Amino acid sequence: MPVAAPVRRRPRRRGGPTPYVLMAPAVVLLVLFLLVPIGYTVWLSLRANRVSGGGLGIRTERFVGLENYTSVLTDSAYVDGLLRMLLYGLIVVPSMLGLALLFALLLDTPRVRFGAFSRIGIFLPYAVPGVIASLLWGFLYLPDVSPIRDVFEGLGLPAPDFLAPGGVLFSVANIGVWGGVGFNMIVLFTALRGVPREMYDAARVDGAGEVQIALRVKVPLIMPAIIMTAIFSMIATLQVFNEPATLQPLTDTVSQTWVPLMTIYRDAFVNADIHSAAAASVVLALGTLAVSVAVLTLLQRRAFGRDR
């Protein structure tokens, strides 16, 4: 294993077999639970069960090329799910990050009171698992129990139906925003705290107000952190499953194929069609990868690999 490394700028770092020993557990687990599953998925996605012979033929698994992919991409339920997920992302990511940035900037403003209380309060939902959060909000949405409806009725207003076909996407998005805003706020607030206070003094001397300082000085300074949170929020969005899956027992408006992962789950575990599920997984993973890489290249290369 200890191959003599080509001469680098910093030869002192080599250390013989040591790095390989330290890496070994991670590499073994990466291979077993990342690379092998990816490879296996791709392999499965290219095969299918086909009935060979006449009417009562035997079902055999064989290579079918890209057939699964064409059927996945022409499956209107899956494509609808993909579009719904994109729409969900377009709602969740900007509103969640917008609120997180707003709260972080507000917390960083001088002479704000109850800062510690608000910070911990807004962060609290991070401690609530997505499924539990969905159960919680599910009860808040459920017409028979909903306190929000009670409030509306108390005011003599028509009570909103959060689980109606038109609104359910927003109701699910709200759960995502609620669960994610606190963590992102803390990350951005931490970044703001890392900025030396003197950076703002010049702007203050020039007579800039807090709002101007926030927008013109603070936001550009923490841009790398904003980009990081944006990327991870997007990846999380593309994996949305827990919230709609949890709401499903409560309402008929969330179908079994509401988002791609629900379709994949149904194909794999309800319909026992692992080949379609594999193809749909590959499509989703490639999509995520493409979106992430595109955003990274578009915005900045600084977010990753900035450690040297």
Place this chain on the structure above:
Amino acid sequence: MTALTARPAATSAQPTQRSGAVKARTRWVPTALLLLGAFYCLAPVIWVAIAATKGPSELFSTFSFWPSFRGGFQYNVTHLLDFRDGVFLKWALNSLLYAGVGAVLSVAVSTLAGYALAKYDFVGRELIFMTILAGVLVPQITLAVPQYLLMSEFDLVNSYWSVLLPSIISPYGIYLSRIYAASVVSDDMLEAGRIDGAGEYRLAWKVGLPPMVPGMVTLLLLQFVAIWNNFLLPYIMISDDGRFPMTVGLFTMLNQGASQPALYSLVVMGVFLSVLPLVALFLFLQRYWRLDLVSGGVKG
């Protein structure tokens, strides 16, 4: 620095306000907006605490934002704990086991790998690191299906291992550990140790590990929450309800509730009880958070 711990000194006690003319008046608009945000985030949790005091007959009939004192709380607690011979407690212990053991092992693996990636040049390093970055971007959940199939090849489906093993590997954790090791472990001290003839493992233990501890604690918390909150992996892997974590257990209970509405008040109580430990964990451990790790604020 730490984000959750209060640092009032940094804002209010700053003596550099330009002149005495600037009054230290509270800014009410930002304060009000923040309190509104806190209300939005806290209200559902408060609601569930109130709803937990209501028995099955009251949950659907009484005003939501007023607790009930007619024994609903005790009813819910006792019936939840009796539910299928105390399976709820088992779920809680399972969650603790998955998240606790998984997070500790995950941090150990990530720290070793992050240290090696940051402090050694070796053949294959870039390849491994690129794989890890790709791993950060691939949705973990899309891997759950093939992981299930692989686990069934090895007869591990429905065992504790089937949830624990995939939880240990965290590309994101390795990535963060690498950044952290690069910024806090001193190359000069390592070099000095080498000149003194110390072995590489001894150096890793004595020089590399100590400065990494704060980052490891943060990573431990992040991983603990990630595994505690995980739903799909145990949902797919585990079929025996004695091995469910709390998330899957309460979800299946809710599914039953669709046909037995009396269960709803127990689910509400279960939700309430399951939120408590993590909230407590956060309040106790807030000063150990070093989220500048996540925001990229650690300077290399």
